[in-house]
Amino acid sequence: MxxxxxxxxxNNRRLARQITGAIALVLVIIGLxxxxxxxxxxxxxxxxxxxxxxxxxxxxxxxxxxxxxxFSDVSQxxxxxxxxxxxxxxxxxxxxxxxxxxYERDEQTGSLILPQLExxxxxxxxxxxxxxxxxxSFETEEFVYTYDEARQGYLVPxxxxxxxxxxEVERIWNEGGHTYVTVGYIPTLxxxxxxxxxxxxxxxxxxxxxxxxxxxxxRQWYLSALQESEMQPEAAATxxxxxxxxxxxxxxxxxxxxxxxxPTAIPEETVSEENGETTAPPEETAPPEQDAESxxxxxxxxxxxxx
Numbered sequence: 186m187x188x189x190x191x192x193x194x195x196n197n198r199r200l201a202r203q204i205t206g207a208i209a210l211v212l213v214i215i216g217l218x219x220x221x222x223x224x225x226x227x228x229x230x231x232x233x234x235x236x237x238x239x240x241x242x243x244x245x246x247x248x249x250x251x252x253x254x255x256f257s258d259v260s261q262x263x264x265x266x267x268x269x270x271x272x273x274x275x276x277x278x279x280x281x282x283x284x285x286x287x288y289e290r291d292e293q294t295g296s297l298i299l300p301q302l303e304x305x306x307x308x309x310x311x312x313x314x315x316x317x318x319x320x321x322s323f324e325t326e327e328f329v330y331t332y333d334e335a336r337q338g339y340l341v342p343x344x345x346x347x348x349x350x351x352x353e354v355e356r357i358w359n360e361g362g363h364t365y366v367t368v369g370y371i372p373t374l375x376x377x378x379x380x381x382x383x384x385x386x387x388x389x390x391x392x393x394x395x396x397x398x399x400x401x402x403x404r405q406w407y408l409s410a411l412q413e414s415e416m417q418p419e420a421a422a423t424x425x426x427x428x429x430x431x432x433x434x435x436x437x438x439x440x441x442x443x444x445x446x447x448p449t450a451i452p453e454e455t456v457s458e459e460n461g462e463t464t465a466p467p468e469e470t471a472p473p474e475q476d477a478e479s480x481x482x483x484x485x486x487x488x489x490x491x492x
Contacts, residue, residue, distance in 0.1 A: 234357065240398070242354050244311050246278075247277070248396075249394075258410065259410075264318070272310075272330065275299060285343075297340070297343045301337050312399055313407035314404050348372055348373055351370075355416065364400075365398075366395065366396040366397075369418075391418050395413070396408060397399060397410035435488075
């Protein structure tokens with residue numbers, strides 16, 4: 186009895202060790218998968234800079250909209266250029282966030298009243314706190330912006346046909362103490378020489394510019410220059426409208442279709458397109474009757490007598 190009792194205890198201890206080992210193995214496997222997922226997520230986060238690209242797209246949106254020319258220093262640029270860029274950059278951000286309708290409207294003009302404080306904040310994030318902005322109404326080639334002193338804001342004529350391009354950040358890199366942001370310019374539907382809407386607008390960038398940012402206060406990066414980029418658009422990026430058929434060719438096609446669909450009729454009279462004279466159609470003439478003698482073969486002789 187004693188031996189069987191000890192053997193039973195040994196079996197119980199062995200089973201307990203097996204169960205404990207199995208649980209430990211499961212926990213190790215779970216831990217390995219967890220660590221592996223953490224590593225994959227960390228690598229993916231390090232390689233994915235979509236949030237950073239979106240941040241720079243918001244910052245330069247207003248400048249890209251109006252295709253601001255290159256400059257080597259912000260002091261060389263007219264102040265109204267940055268003020269207009271700040272206004273529409275703020276409007277675009279409000280549209281993206283769905284808060285555009287939260288702004289007050291002017292009762293007389295229906296224009297949106299954009300607070301001066303938001304314009305200052307936009308320019309501070311773009312150009313730094315040292316950039317001084319003058320308040321008051323101003324005018325550009327596109328719009329006249331009226332400043333409402335009582336409400337401390339600009340009357341913005343919100344319209345759907347604003348801007349020549351939309352930005353798309355292609356790459357971000359550091360060099361020589363500066364951060365370079367290559368931005369692709371995607372034309373909008375109304376970006377053409379006639380000013381009319383174009384349904385053949387490209388969906389890929391047709392030009393690239395490098396926005397140069399320099400580190401300023403609080404280790405923040407602010408725009409200091411805008412220059413041409415070495416990146417060039419691909420040939421397929423420029424959309425070319427399909428060749429249109431000429432007016433005369435289109436008319437001919439329609440006439441041919443009508444003529445095949447309707448029974449043929451001989452017109453009583455036709456009008457000459459050149460001089461407008463009316464001429465009668467040529468009369469149908471029967472083909473001349475052929476002379477029996479003329480139709481007889483020349484080498485036909487008299488019938489030979491039968492033998």
